[in-house]
Amino acid sequence: MKQYYAMIAAAGALWGLLSLFFEVLSAAGLTSPQAVGVRTACAAVVMWLWLFVRDRRALKLKTWKHLWYFVGTGMISLAFFNSCYFACIERSTIGLAALLLYTAPVFVMLFSAVLFGEKLTGRKIGALALTVVGCGLATGAFSGGLSVHPAALAFGLASGIGYALYTVFGKFALRDYDSRTITAYTMLFAAIGVLPISQPVQAARIVFSSPQTIIMALCGGVLCTVLPYLLYTKGLTRVDAGKASIVACVEPVVAALVGMLLFGEPLDVGRLGGMALVLAAIVLLNLPISHYTRTAS
Numbered sequence: 135m136k137q138y139y140a141m142i143a144a145a146g147a148l149w150g151l152l153s154l155f156f157e158v159l160s161a162a163g164l165t166s167p168q169a170v171g172v173r174t175a176c177a178a179v180v181m182w183l184w185l186f187v188r189d190r191r192a193l194k195l196k197t198w199k200h201l202w203y204f205v206g207t208g209m210i211s212l213a214f215f216n217s218c219y220f221a222c223i224e225r226s227t228i229g230l231a232a233l234l235l236y237t238a239p240v241f242v243m244l245f246s247a248v249l250f251g252e253k254l255t256g257r258k259i260g261a262l263a264l265t266v267v268g269c270g271l272a273t274g275a276f277s278g279g280l281s282v283h284p285a286a287l288a289f290g291l292a293s294g295i296g297y298a299l300y301t302v303f304g305k306f307a308l309r310d311y312d313s314r315t316i317t318a319y320t321m322l323f324a325a326i327g328v329l330p331i332s333q334p335v336q337a338a339r340i341v342f343s344s345p346q347t348i349i350m351a352l353c354g355g356v357l358c359t360v361l362p363y364l365l366y367t368k369g370l371t372r373v374d375a376g377k378a379s380i381v382a383c384v385e386p387v388v389a390a391l392v393g394m395l396l397f398g399e400p401l402d403v404g405r406l407g408g409m410a411l412v413l414a415a416i417v418l419l420n421l422p423i424s425h426y427t428r429t430a431s
Contacts, residue, residue: 135372142369142381143416145362150388154396155354162347163340166220169354171325171332172341174212176355177363178321185318192314200310206303207316208323215296217331218289225286232273232386234290239265241298242379250305252374257418262376264415265383271408272390301375304367313367317360377419387412 152173159169185192195201215235222231239262246252270276300320307316341351370378387409394400 138369138372139377139381139416139419141365142373142378143384145366145369146382146384147388148358148362148365149382150385151392152354152358153389153392155350155358158350159341159347159354162343164337165333166223167217167328167331168333168337168340170213170216170220171328171334172337172351173354173359174321174325174328175334176351177359178318178325180352180356181314181318181321181360185314189314192312193318196310200307201319203303203307203311204316204319204323207300207307207320208325209327211296211300211303212320212324213327215293215299216328218293218296222286222289222293225283225289230286231290231293232389233266233270233276234287235293235297236269236273236383236386237266237291237294238297238301239376239379239383241295242301243376245298245302246305246375249302250375252376254376258376258380261380261415261418264411264418265380268408268411268413268415269383269386271404272386272412273408274405276404298379301370301379304370305375308367308371313364313371316367317363320363321359380419381416383412384416 155173156166156169159172160166164172182193219231219235222234243252243254243258243262247254304316341347366378366382373381390405390409394405
């Protein structure tokens with residue numbers, strides 16, 4: 135069981151590295167929606183080419199009715215939450231937008247309790263509280279007075295719901311498909327979903343303007359998109375949705391570390407404390423699983 139938690143934590147860490155590639159692509163002239171479009175398009179092309187060469191059977195759907203899984207993971211989740219997240223940033227701050235995005239575990243737990251019968255245990259709720267406070271501190275959302283515009287709050291909460299829906303739709307999809315198929319179709323539908331707001335022709339010109347931007351686009355698509363979604367979806371096969379969403383919150387911790395170590399963002403007690411709280415939440419979720427596994431064996 136530990137390896138599945140490790141997969142989810144690794145996925146969160148890789149998502150947290152995405153800021154590295156976004157910095158380069160933004161400096162080259164890509165807007166945030168364009169960067170998302172490039173990321174998902176590269177991920178879709180790489181994933182489909184890889185499966186076409188290695189195992190074409192993984193691209194075959196059992197029935198066309200199952201497309202709703204991937205409309206859910208790709209359009210309703212990935213494309214939707216990115217759009218809402220950037221709309222929130224435009225109306226507030228990155229820190230507040232990140233905090234509202236990481237309300238996702240709350241929604242995952244609520245959805246999972248209703249749809250999958252997952253129990254809301256005291257340990258889960260405690261870990262969730264640690265995660266929300268920790269994310270707020272790690273992202274800097276609690277520093278200074280926060281004056282939240284109603285539209286920013288609405289977009290931010292919508293991004294959290296959209297983020298949570300990947301876990302929900304992913305759980306449904308896992309009943310019929312493995313992580314490779316789910317990731318391939320998710321990226322395809324996500325790329326289609328962001329197409330209207332990403333100005334693809336202009337974005338392509340910027341990406342192909344230099345070898346550096348091409349490499350960064352591919353790295354962002356493979357290392358920070360294809361690989362983490364494969365790992366996270368695989369982890370969902372053995373970890374319940376509520377716990378998975380909390381473990382994946384290692385993402386803002388890694389993102390904060392990247393900002394501090396590579397981009398000179400301030401290192402303070404609040405951020406360090408926030409990281410410690412998120413990691414404590416992950417430990418809290420893992421300890422009883424490890425104990426149970428040892429007892430059972």
